[in-house]
Amino acid sequence: EGHSKETNSKVAYWKDRLQKSGSERMISAQKPPNVLILGLDSVSRLNMIRSLPKLKTFLEANDFVEMKGYTKVGENTFPNMMAAMGGMKLHEYPCILPEYMVDNCPFIWKNYSVRRIVKSDAPYFLLSWFTALTHNYINNLKGKNMD
Secondary structure, three states: OOOOHHHHHHHHHHHHHHHOOHHHHHOOOOOOOOOOOOOOOOOOHHHHHHHOHHHHHHHHHOOOOOOOOOOOOOOOHHHHHHHHHHOOOHHHOHHHOOOOOHHHOOOHHHHOOOOOOOOOOOOOOOOHHHHHHHOOOOOOOOOOOOO
16 A cells, blocks of 8 residues: 555554454554644644645545544644643643643643553653744643653
8 A cells, every 4th residue: 555564554453453342452462553643733624624635635544533523722733732632721731830840731641551552661752742832831841751
């Protein structure tokens, strides 16, 4: 299909996992795939479908999950991604206050090892979007292992 061996193995992992029962899904001898959360700034879902048809086709072909019910909650990327990453509006995060570190925020990736979505040998996430976006809001992200 033109994909790398690594991508093909990740697709095979997910297809196999979907066929297993709930308890079997929790334990796997194979290393699970990485998690990629993609957020496009200043592009609505419908505008992306109209303007970026190749991207839409790629995402569909690679079994990305589309958050159809997700709606913006703020004026720019930071408050909108905070809502997606932790399920709360920006003002609801107690960890955003200056005396706290953002590392203490209840982000979705913090429970990945507990749920065995990502095994303990690879619980790292790319946070370049986060550190760039938080520059004007806060400067409290340590950038350590996020699990």
